[in-house]
Amino acid sequence: MLTAARRHPWSLLGLILVGLVFLVPFYWMLSSAFKPEEEIYRWPLQWVPSALVFDxxxxxxxxxxxxxxxxxxxxxxxxxxxxxxxxxxxxxxxxxxxxxxxxxxxxxxxxxxxxxxxxxxxxxxxxxxxxxxxxxxxxxxxxxxxxxxxxxxxxxxxxxxxxxxxxxxxxxxxxxxxxxxxxxxxxxxxxxxxxxxxxxxxxxxxxxxxxxxxxxxxxxxxxxxxxxxxxxxxxxxxxxxxxxxxxxxxxxxxxxxxxxxxxxxxxxxxxxxxx
Missing domain, CATH: 1.10.3720.10 (MetI-like)
Known part of the structure; x- marks a missing residue:
């Protein structure tokens, strides 16, 4: 796998970018479900909840x-x-x-x-x-x-x-x-x-x-x-x-x-x- 990554670095970079396009919205949805209310609308964005809430x-x-x-x-x-x-x-x-x-x-x-x-x-x-x-x-x-x-x-x-x-x-x-x-x-x-x-x-x-x-x-x-x-x-x-x-x-x-x-x-x- 490492050899293939060295031979095709741009392909690997493209796969990572495509993965991020799908994973970032998914992570934001999941984290927002457990964030305190005020942290969902905070700017700059708070990616990691300070505490897990189930309200x-x-x-x-x-x-x-x-x-x-x-x-x-x-x-x-x-x-x-x-x-x-x-x-x-x-x-x-x-x-x-x-x-x-x-x-x-x-x-x-x-x-x-x-x-x-x-x-x-x-x-x-x-x-x-x-x-x-x-x-x-x-x-x-x-x-x-x-x-x-x-x-x-x-x-x-x-x-x-x-x-x-x-x-x-x-x-x-x-x-x-x-x-x-x-x-x-x-x-x-x-x-x-x-x-x-x-x-x-x-x-x-x-x-x-x-x-x-x-x-x-x-x-x-x-x-x-x-x-x-x-x-x-x-x-x-x-x-x-x-x-x-x-x-x-x-x-x-x-x-x-x-x-x-x-x-x-x-x-x-x-x-x-x-x-």
């Missing part, structure tokens, strides 16, 4: 029903991402190993779905969910996003890179498609599946526009919307509670990412091995 978290938690928002986000994220990954797995297996009429063109349509912005379907999805009577329900929040074109594409690419000899041997032993999927394909595809699951969880957890549209009750809202209500309740100049609320929202995803990051590169690299 901002208490104010944020009491200003809006963060407990209910947290439960809603956990339920929607857990159920929605689980179903999304399952559908992506079954769809990818079908595109990789099954033969059926129109397979090539259906997969082209899946790729085309990757190019359609999600906001294009907001009105249609809202009308559909409204007609089904699912406004202010968990199902109304996660149902429209269950089909993951990216997850299907990524897993299909990875499945096609698996050793065919193993699957052919399983077929000769009398294994059906479901048994081959469960006992052979999934164990060999753990990095790719974890990658798709992580992306699905982050998308569900951070989604703002759709839950805002499909819910009009405070008891049905999720955490990202809770931050908006917190800002309106505390005011735009009360950055302590707002930063504390932001930490509450992002901490679960940060911990999940740190736990699963070792699988991401392996999953993405495995998907690029074959067409």
């Amino acid at each position: 901002h978290f208490e104010r944020a938690w009491e200003a809006v029903p963060f407990g209910q928002f947290f439960v809603n986000s956990v339920v929607v994220t857990t159920v929605g991402s689980t179903l999304k990954v399952l559908l992506a797995v079954f769809g990818a297996y079908a595109f990789a190993f099954l033969r059926f009429p129109g397979k090539k063109w259906i997969f082209v349509a899946v790729l085309g779905a990757l190019m359609v912005p999600g906001h294009v379907t907001l009105l249609v999805n809202y009308v559909t969910i409204g007609n089904l009577g699912l406004i202010n329900t968990y199902a109304g929040i996660f149902l429209p996003g269950l089909a993951s074109a990216f997850g299907t594409f990524l897993l299909r690419q990875h499945f096609m890179s698996l050793p065919k000899e193993v699957l052919e041997a399983a077929e000769l032993d009398g294994c059906g498609h479901l048994r081959r999927l469960v006992h052979f394909v999934l164990p060999m595809s753990k990095p790719a599946i974890v990658t798709v699951a992580l992306i699905a969880v982050i998308d569900e957890w951070n989604d703002f526009i759709w839950p805002l549209l499909v819910t009009n009750s405070l008891q049905a809202r999720t955490l990202p919307i809770g931050l908006m209500f917190l800002k309106e309740t505390e005011g735009v100049d009360q950055w302590g509670p707002i930063m504390a609320g932001t930490v509450i929202v992002m901490l679960p995803m940060l911990l999940l990412f740190l736990f699963a990051q070792r699988y991401i590169i392996a999953g993405l690299a495995g998907a690029a091995v074959r067409r």
Whole structure:
């Protein structure tokens, strides 16, 4: 590593600068959540808190029903991402190993779905969910996003890179498609599946526009919307509670990412091995 740094000092400097661009705002948010109120607005900036205080978290938690928002986000994220990954797995297996009429063109349509912005379907999805009577329900929040074109594409690419000899041997032993999927394909595809699951969880957890549209009750809202209500309740100049609320929202995803990051590169690299 040191040798590479000596050979490419400007590249290393560029990486450090890019890292600072991301880390400095993150550190400022985290430190402001624990700073005394007066130190947040002090000039020159005080980067290190003189003392750690937890009043901002208490104010944020009491200003809006963060407990209910947290439960809603956990339920929607857990159920929605689980179903999304399952559908992506079954769809990818079908595109990789099954033969059926129109397979090539259906997969082209899946790729085309990757190019359609999600906001294009907001009105249609809202009308559909409204007609089904699912406004202010968990199902109304996660149902429209269950089909993951990216997850299907990524897993299909990875499945096609698996050793065919193993699957052919399983077929000769009398294994059906479901048994081959469960006992052979999934164990060999753990990095790719974890990658798709992580992306699905982050998308569900951070989604703002759709839950805002499909819910009009405070008891049905999720955490990202809770931050908006917190800002309106505390005011735009009360950055302590707002930063504390932001930490509450992002901490679960940060911990999940740190736990699963070792699988991401392996999953993405495995998907690029074959067409």
